[in-house]
Amino acid sequence: MAQAKAAVIRSDLDIVIARTLARDTAKSLGFGAIDQARIATAVSELARNIFLYAGTGTVTVREIEKNGRKGIEIICEDQGPGISNVDLVMQDGYSTSRGMGMGLPGARRLMDEFYIHSQEGVGTTITCRKWRT
Amino acid sequence: MDSLRIPILKIGDVLIASIQVELHDASAVQFKDDLLQKIHDHKARGVIVDMTTVEVVDSFIGRLIADIASMAGLMGAQVVITGLQPAVAITLVELGLELGRARTALNLEKGLALMSRQTEESGDGAG
Numbered sequence: 001m002a003q004a005k006a007a008v009i010r011s012d013l014d015i016v017i018a019r020t021l022a023r024d025t026a027k028s029l030g031f032g033a034i035d036q037a038r039i040a041t042a043v044s045e046l047a048r049n050i051f052l053y054a055g056t057g058t059v060t061v062r063e064i065e066k067n068g069r070k071g072i073e074i075i076c077e078d079q080g081p082g083i084s085n086v087d088l089v090m091q092d093g094y095s096t097s098r099g100m101g102m103g104l105p106g107a108r109r110l111m112d113e114f115y116i117h118s119q120e121g122v123g124t125t126i127t128c129r130k131w132r133t
Numbered sequence: 134m135d136s137l138r139i140p141i142l143k144i145g146d147v148l149i150a151s152i153q154v155e156l157h158d159a160s161a162v163q164f165k166d167d168l169l170q171k172i173h174d175h176k177a178r179g180v181i182v183d184m185t186t187v188e189v190v191d192s193f194i195g196r197l198i199a200d201i202a203s204m205a206g207l208m209g210a211q212v213v214i215t216g217l218q219p220a221v222a223i224t225l226v227e228l229g230l231e232l233g234r235a236r237t238a239l240n241l242e243k244g245l246a247l248m249s250r251q252t253e254e255s256g257d258g259a260g
Contacts, residue, residue: 012158019189020155037189037220041228044191048158092229106192106228 004062009050009078018047018059025061026072030132039072039130042107046076046126049103054080054123064129071112071131079123086116139164141171147248148172149241151183161197168201172210179248180205183241185216190225199233206234211251213237215244 005025007018023040031039043059050057057078064073083089092105104126108114111128118124137160141150148171150164168180182198184190190198202212213236217225225232238244 016155016157019191023189033218034220034223037218037224038227040189041191041224044189044193045228048191048193103192106230109227109229110224 004060006058006060007047009047009057009059010055012048012051015044015047015051019044021059022061022072022074025063026130029063029070029072031072031130035130035132038110039074042110042128043074043076045103045107046074046128050076050078050080054078057123066131069131071129073127073129074111076126077123082120082122082124083116083118084120086118090116137163138167141167143171143175143177146176146178147245148175148177148180149183150180151185151241153186155189156187156194158193161194165197165201165204169204169208172205172208177210178252179211179213181213181215181241181244181248183215183244184221185218185240187221188218190217190221190230192228192230195225195228195230195232198235199231202233202235211236211248213244213247215239215241 005021007014007021009015009018019040022043023036026036026039047059057076057080060075062073064071089104090108107128111130113129115127116124137154139150139152141148150168171177172180198214205212214232215238217237236247238247
């Protein structure tokens, strides 16, 4: 199985690097054009969240397999302020900054699995997966 | 940092920009500022933004397009987005994004036709 690849997020340029990494990985795993766009867009939202709220963090992309099914897993980690109310940020339209409140719920809709683990003052880890059809 | 600039061309009183690079946030904001300034400088009645080669439109870029259309509208110019790929249209809807006042057309040719049609209807083609 292919090695995990990571992009460090420090600036808005790194958002492009992270989504390109996710897209290229998805393509190499045999995802179709539409799923490639979904995955790249979700990573773009998540990487922007890291940049806006935590300043820095990492996006790790790797190939996964379960019951003979291949997929892609994306882990976004930061040591930022954390999310005090995860349920609230997952609501459409909720935003604390310049976003439109589409970031997290939008990214969740584009992926098959989506998990947030966040602790105030410690950081946030978001793990999401998409499976090949 | 001096961000990458998207060329904006002028044909008559219409501006045309084709986005052929991966837009990062700063270059997208630069594009918005450049476009609004050029609408003013050239007294353009419309702008066509061709996105045929754009593969990812996230909420930031989507919101920026809607903003450009609103701002250009306030100045009296129309914005037509052309050539959105199927995958981009699908992800925009799944994200829950709309492009606001921006009109859309299948390609550049249809975008130009849409714009000239609307100018005729509004009856102020002389600008």
